[in-house]
Amino acid sequence: MKFIAFILIICTAPVINSLSLDFRNSCNCSELIYLNDCIADSSDCVWNSYTSECTETACSSIERSSHCLQSSQRCYWYNKKCKNFSSCESIPGKSQSECLQANIYCPASNGINCFSTDFLQKCSDINDPDICNDYYSSKGKCMWNGQNCIILKSCADLWTNSTKSCEQSGCYFDQYSYQCRDMTCSQLELQSQCELGAPTIGPYLNNVIPCTWDTNSGLCKNAKPSDYSVDQCYTYSARTYHWGSSKPNRGGCVPCESFIFSIIIVSLMTIII
Ligand SMILES: *[C@@H]1O[C@H](CO)[C@@H](O)[C@H](O)[C@H]1NC(C)=O
Ligand SMILES: *[C@@H]1O[C@H](CO)[C@@H](O)[C@H](O)[C@H]1NC(C)=O
Ligand SMILES: *[C@@H]1O[C@H](CO)[C@@H](O)[C@H](O)[C@H]1NC(C)=O
Numbered sequence: 001m002k003f004i005a006f007i008l009i010i011c012t013a014p015v016i017n018s019l020s021l022d023f024r025n026s027c028n029c030s031e032l033i034y035l036n037d038c039i040a041d042s043s044d045c046v047w048n049s050y051t052s053e054c055t056e057t058a059c060s061s062i063e064r065s066s067h068c069l070q071s072s073q074r075c076y077w078y079n080k081k082c083k084n085f086s087s088c089e090s091i092p093g094k095s096q097s098e099c100l101q102a103n104i105y106c107p108a109s110n111g112i113n114c115f116s117t118d119f120l121q122k123c124s125d126i127n128d129p130d131i132c133n134d135y136y137s138s139k140g141k142c143m144w145n146g147q148n149c150i151i152l153k154s155c156a157d158l159w160t161n162s163t164k165s166c167e168q169s170g171c172y173f174d175q176y177s178y179q180c181r182d183m184t185c186s187q188l189e190l191q192s193q194c195e196l197g198a199p200t201i202g203p204y205l206n207n208v209i210p211c212t213w214d215t216n217s218g219l220c221k222n223a224k225p226s227d228y229s230v231d232q233c234y235t236y237s238a239r240t241y242h243w244g245s246s247k248p249n250r251g252g253c254v255p256c257e258s259f260i261f262s263i264i265i266v267s268l269m270t271i272i273i
Contacts, residue, residue, distance in 0.1 A: 021197060021225070022206040023104065025240045026072055027256035029054045034243035034251075037234040044071050052246070059084050069103050076103040088114045096135060107136055107204065117204065123151040140202020141168065152201050155180040170201040185211035185220045194220035195236050208238045228253040 029045035030053070032038040038047045038054035044067045045054045059075035059082045062068045068075045068082035076085050078092070085091075088106035091114040093099035099106050099114035108119035123142035126132045132149035135142040141152045146162050155171035159180035166173040166180035174181045183198045188211060197208040212223035212232065225237045233243045233253035245251025 019209065020200060020206055021208040021210055021238045021240050023070065023208075023238060023240070024205055025256055026070070027234070027239055027242045028072060029056045031256050032234070032242050033246050034230070034234075034248070035246070036231070036248075037242050040234055042067075042235050042239060044068075044075075065101070069101065073103070073105050076106070078102055088116045100136075104205065120204070123149045125149075136202075136204045138204050140204065140207075141170075155182045155201065168201065170199045170207065183209075185209060185222045188220040191220075195232075197236070197238055210237060212236065225255070226253055 027037075029038065029043070032043065032045060032054040035047055035052075037043065038045045044057045044062050046057050047054055056074065059068065059071070062071065062075060062082040065077045065080075065082075068077040074085050075082050076091050077083075085103065088099075088103070088108075091099065091102045091106055092112070093102055093106070093109045093114040094111055096107055096109050099109045102114060106114035106116055108115035108117065108121075110119075117138050120136065120138045123132065123135065123137045123139075126135060126142060126149040129144040129149075132142050132144040135149075137151060139151055142149050143152050143157060143163075144150075145157075145160070150157070152158065152168075155166065155168065156179055158165050158168060158171060168180075170183050171180050172183055172187050173179075183200060185194065185198050188194045188198060191213045194211045194213045197211050200207045200209060210223045210225050211220050212228070213219075214221050223236070225233070225241045228236055228241065230243050230248045230253075233241050237253070239256075241253050241255050243251055244254040
């Protein structure tokens with residue numbers, strides 16, 4: 001039994017400590033057992049004080065577009081209203097950018113409706129420079145290099161002899177090296193930015209580096225979500241971790257159970273047993 005536990009820890013540790021946070025692993029409300037996580041500004045949940053349980057806010061009551069379009073596959077934003085989600089295909093969206101403004105889990109478009117990430121094109125399959133630039137493939141952002149549509153491997157790819165640009169979420173321009181570079185926690189100068197983590201150019205939905213604000217130095221630094229304090233855990237982890245106890249002085253910052261994570265555990269158990 002100890003051996004099984006050991007194997008499980010070894011094999012799942014990379015998942016827990018993975019470098020960037022995956023929005024697909026966002027907590028759902030029922031997983032938020034600590035009151036302050038449930039009522040956090042970033043959550044779209046309500047606390048039921050009779051049952052001490054956290055439940056979903058009705059989509060129609062969500063007023064901020066950012067909450068609505070990130071709220072898992074439950075709601076979507078359309079015509080300045082938050083509506084009940086049924087499927088990506090039922091959301092009108094003429095382009096990827098329209099679909100991204102409705103629901104981040106439906107980033108593909110056929111020119112009429114939105115579609116899930118499964119329908120995203122590969123950068124190399126795109127022939128139109130205008131579509132290529134700014135397109136999110138599932139592996140990350142695309143860029144037209146003059147001849148082909150290529151996947152951006154790092155922000156440095158944006159700053160070439162033919163295209164000198166660095167205007168891209170997940171990148172910043174470094175004046176010392178005169179290079180376009182990948183965003184890091186240390187580039188985030190405000191605590192409010194630091195809390196959201198450092199955005200990167202990909203892979204899509206798995207593109208936030210967890211950061212923490214060091215109050216002593218006033219600097220933003222890289223962090224491991226499992227080290228987050230009770231007040232940081234849920235908000236600083238792009239809502240993918242939550243406090244593991246209903247009491248602030250117990251438990252720790254633990255990942256919300258994700259689909260992928262569960263599959264790994266289940267398949268490991270199947271192999272072992
Ligand atoms: C929330 O997550 C829990 C645990 O993974 C799962 O049992 C439950 O069905 C989920 N609820 C919703 C509404 O997705
Ligand atoms: C949206 O979903 C909620 C919860 O499932 C339901 O109570 C409500 O009636 C739905 N609203 C509409 C407009 O379908
Ligand atoms: C970019 O331009 C510099 C200076 O003209 C040249 O030395 C370099 O080889 C060029 N790089 C590429 C990748 O074309």
